[in-house]
Amino acid sequence: xxxxxxxxxxxxxxxxxxxxxxxxxxxxxxxxxxxxxxxxxxxxxxxxxxxxxxxxxxxxxxxxxxxxxxxxxxxxxxxxxxxxxxxxxxxxxxxxxxxxxxxxxxxxxxxxxxxxxxxxxxxxxxxxxxx
Amino acid sequence: xxxxxxxxxxxxxxxxxxxxxxxxxxxxxxxxxxxxxxxxxxxxxxxxxxxxxxxxxxxxxxxxxxxxxxxxxxxxxxxxxxxxxxxxxxxxxxxxxxxxxxxxxxxxxxxxxxxxxxxxxxxxxxxxxxxxxxxxxxxxxxxxxxxxxxxxxxxxxxxxxxxxxxxxxxxxxxxxxxxxxxxxxxxxxxxxxxxxxxxxxxxxxxxxxxxxxxxxxxxxxxxxxxxxxxxxxxxxxxxxxxxxxxxxxxxxxxxxxxxxxxxxx
Amino acid sequence: xxxxxxxxxxxxxxxxxxxxxxxxxxxxxxxxxxxxxxxxxxxxxxxxxxxxxxxxxxxxxxxxxxxxxxxxxxxxxxxxxxxxxxxxxxxxxxxxxxxxxxxxxxxxxxxxxxxxxxxxxxxxxxxxxxxxxxxxxxxxxxxxxxxxxxxxxxxxxxxxxxxxxxxxxxxxxxxxxxxxxxxxxxxxxxxxxxxxxxxxxxxxxxxxxxxxxxxxxxxxxxxxxxxxxxxxxxxxxxxxxxxxxxxxxxxxxxxxxxxxxxxxxxxxxxxxxxxxxxxxxxxxxxxxxxxxxxxxxxxxxxxxxxxxxxxxxxxxxxxxxxxxxxxxxxxxxxxxxxxxxxxxxxxxxxxxxxxxxxxxxxxxxxxxxxxxxxxxxxxxxxxxxxxxxx
Numbered sequence: 001x002x003x004x005x006x007x008x009x010x011x012x013x014x015x016x017x018x019x020x021x022x023x024x025x026x027x028x029x030x031x032x033x034x035x036x037x038x039x040x041x042x043x044x045x046x047x048x049x050x051x052x053x054x055x056x057x058x059x060x061x062x063x064x065x066x067x068x069x070x071x072x073x074x075x076x077x078x079x080x081x082x083x084x085x086x087x088x089x090x091x092x093x094x095x096x097x098x099x100x101x102x103x104x105x106x107x108x109x110x111x112x113x114x115x116x117x118x119x120x121x122x123x124x125x126x127x128x129x130x131x
Numbered sequence: 132x133x134x135x136x137x138x139x140x141x142x143x144x145x146x147x148x149x150x151x152x153x154x155x156x157x158x159x160x161x162x163x164x165x166x167x168x169x170x171x172x173x174x175x176x177x178x179x180x181x182x183x184x185x186x187x188x189x190x191x192x193x194x195x196x197x198x199x200x201x202x203x204x205x206x207x208x209x210x211x212x213x214x215x216x217x218x219x220x221x222x223x224x225x226x227x228x229x230x231x232x233x234x235x236x237x238x239x240x241x242x243x244x245x246x247x248x249x250x251x252x253x254x255x256x257x258x259x260x261x262x263x264x265x266x267x268x269x270x271x272x273x274x275x276x277x278x279x280x281x282x283x284x285x286x287x288x289x290x291x292x293x294x295x296x297x298x299x300x301x302x303x304x305x306x307x308x309x310x311x312x313x314x315x316x317x318x319x320x321x322x323x324x325x326x327x328x329x330x331x332x333x334x335x336x337x338x339x340x341x342x343x344x345x346x347x348x349x350x351x352x353x354x355x356x357x358x359x360x361x362x363x364x365x366x367x368x369x370x371x372x373x374x375x376x377x378x379x380x381x382x383x384x385x386x387x388x389x390x391x392x393x394x395x396x
Numbered sequence: 397x398x399x400x401x402x403x404x405x406x407x408x409x410x411x412x413x414x415x416x417x418x419x420x421x422x423x424x425x426x427x428x429x430x431x432x433x434x435x436x437x438x439x440x441x442x443x444x445x446x447x448x449x450x451x452x453x454x455x456x457x458x459x460x461x462x463x464x465x466x467x468x469x470x471x472x473x474x475x476x477x478x479x480x481x482x483x484x485x486x487x488x489x490x491x492x493x494x495x496x497x498x499x500x501x502x503x504x505x506x507x508x509x510x511x512x513x514x515x516x517x518x519x520x521x522x523x524x525x526x527x528x529x530x531x532x533x534x535x536x537x538x539x540x541x542x543x544x545x546x547x548x549x550x551x552x553x554x555x556x557x558x559x560x561x562x563x564x565x566x567x568x569x570x571x572x573x574x575x576x577x578x579x580x581x582x583x584x585x586x587x588x589x590x591x592x593x594x595x596x597x598x599x600x601x602x603x604x605x606x607x608x609x610x611x612x613x614x615x616x617x618x619x620x621x622x623x624x625x626x627x628x629x630x631x632x633x634x635x636x637x638x639x640x641x642x643x644x645x646x647x648x649x650x651x652x653x654x655x656x657x658x659x660x661x662x663x664x665x666x667x668x669x670x671x672x673x674x675x676x677x678x679x680x681x682x683x684x685x686x687x688x689x690x691x692x693x694x695x696x697x698x699x700x701x702x703x704x705x706x707x708x709x710x711x712x713x714x715x716x717x718x719x720x721x722x723x724x725x726x727x728x729x730x731x732x733x734x735x736x737x738x739x740x741x742x743x744x745x746x747x748x749x750x751x752x753x754x755x756x757x758x759x760x761x762x763x764x765x766x767x768x769x770x771x772x773x774x775x776x777x778x779x780x781x782x783x784x785x786x
Contacts, residue, residue: 290504299584
């Protein structure tokens with residue numbers, strides 16, 4: 001092929017660049033994310049229940065937070081009726097994080113693993129982590 | 132192969148568009164996880180057609196009268212304390228009569244001495260015809276249809292500062308850097324803001340939603356009268372009907388909702 | 397056709413490398429601004445728009461000025477501009493791109509810029525600005541590239557091109573009118589509150605744009621085998637003359653209403669800019685430099701014997717360009733914010749990071765301009781001996 005030398009070198013450089021993340025983590029085992037829900041606040045709860053079921057929250061918590069954000073800020077609403085009929089104040093700081101009070105041991109676990117950086121906490125204040 | 136480059140590109144482009152269109156169609160068709168009926172407002176919340184505040188200037192005599200009003204607002208809302216006046220953030224502060232009512236002073240430089248020297252509390256006027264809302268390209272700042280509060284959606288603001296140019300009262304501040312290190316004492320119940328967005332007084336919408344009056348009004352101990360301008364029986368309408376009040380820059384057509392009662396009994 | 401930009405003389409490549417270096421420096425400063433925030437600039441709570449927005453405003457004018465060569469040629473068959481329309485269109489493209497870049501670097505949350513499209517706000521002039529600027533960019537790319545491709549192939553351009561050319565002629569003044577509307581509808585900003593502002597913008601645009609085009613045409617003639625033609629350059633000179641006179645006339649109108657009415661909210665910003673107010677006079681020197689450049693330019697332009705001298709015309713063009721750059725840049729923006737809403741004076745001057753980022757964006761614009769002009773010139777040089785009709 002024409003310019004074969006340049007093309008092959010280019011391809012090798014490209015392959016090198018695109019596999020760099022994998023090469024960097026070669027041999028290192030990153031621990032599976034371990035989100036802990038044994039915060040003191042959750043321990044105190046009689047019925048250890050989140051706003052919605054664990055499976056629902058796993059897949060939809062971003063959607064819930066987005067919808068809550070628009071409902072509170074743009075529509076002036078306050079209360080969310082969960083699927084089981086219970087009413088919750090729509091607030092990351094005052095509802096979600098009142099129970100999930102350790103961002104490091106809960107939220108960050110999965111977010112760090114998949115290298116996602118939600119910008120919520122640029123403004124919303126995470127509870128102070130203890131010692 | 133018999134296809135030439137131009138035709139290949141045309142087919143590839145059309146296929147890509149069809150693919151993206153089909154995929155987005157599927158995503159949209161997928162039923163939403165949450166429904167609108169799940170959201171309601173708190174029955175405790177205070178409601179009005181148009182909130183207004185009347186500031187009784189006679190009730191503000193000592194520096195403490197002003198300080199307690201300003202401090203409570205800035206404290207509960209995590210407003211940072213930035214020393215550089217060029218980059219400061221303030222939701223409520225005081226200005227002299229000459230500066231707060233810049234247009235009025237031209238009309239009467241011989242006004243009573245006490246007015247000339249008296250500090251006036253200034254903050255967002257929550258205008259009924261707000262130029263800031265008119266100019267915002269993303270509706271990050273908008274007028275609430277329910278009660279006329281000029282709100283801020285910090286999630287949507289792109290930091291273009293058009294609203295700051297549009298506001299004739301200088302009521303808005305911009306986060307020229309990350310404000311978090313400058314917050315004296317963090318209130319964990321209310322968010323802070325990040326760099327690159329505009330902020331201002333939002334009439335304590337979070338307190339109104341749970342049945343509390345704005346913090347400044349509460350701290351003023353009767354110095355600020357709060358109520359529904361559209362309700363002829365509200366406190367604010369009663370006080371406006373009985374004493375002379377002025378608003379800032381009325382000639383600009385913004386119809387502010389903040390009144391300064393300067394007349395006597 | 398783009399491959400013609402990859403072949404060039406030593407001078408060409410040194411120029412490209414220089415531009416890349418300036419872009420690199422700007423990029424480094426921008427990364428700092430992106431992480432630390434817009435606090436690295438000289439803007440403040442009171443002067444919340446500064447150098448970036450002023451460059452944007454000035455460059456929308458330059459972009460719109462392409463119509464000054466396109467209109468006479470396509471609408472009135474003014475053959476003299478035949479060779480120069482491509483230079484006008486290929487100037488508009490980097491000008492619009494620079495406008496968009498200046499808005500981008502001015503945003504506090506630039507990654508959210510698409511919110512303007514996701515949440516269209518027909519009440520906001522800035523929404524329309526984004527729409528019309530994007531449209532104008534696409535129009536100029538389409539028209540310029542198609543016309544040049546046809547030329548390269550030695551055929552007449554396709555018939556549908558005329559529609560888009562006419563569209564771009566109508567579109568051009570509208571982009572600058574919309575930009576003026578950003579300013580002239582804001583209550584309480586007395587320096588901007590004038591029905592005349594859009595007309596002022598257009599007049600200064602149609603003076604500074606063709607002035608830049610004259611300089612670019614002279615540079616193209618000096619460095620390449622393509623000669624835009626002495627007649628075309630002289631015609632541009634006459635356009636610059638008339639619109640510079642109009643700009644000065646408009647300034648006179650502004651001075652009259654501000655001072656004769658006696659309304660200080662209208663006159664104070666002018667006093668601050670040209671004489672200083674309450675001891676604050678940071679902008680006075682450059683505003684007077686702008687005035688002196690204006691007078692010098694007008695002397696060189698109005699007197700025909702001086703204007704016909706191409707060297708003096710070049711000097712006049714430089715004077716016009718910088719006089720209007722200062723006036724539309726610094727003067728316009730700062731004048732709107734000083735005095736502020738409280739009748740106080742907070743001054744503004746750009747910081748080093750701000751200036752570096754600005755130069756970086758200008759360098760990006762000049763890089764795109766260089767590449768596009770290289771393409772146009774290469775096509776012209778190829779077809780030098782070919783006779784064809786538009």
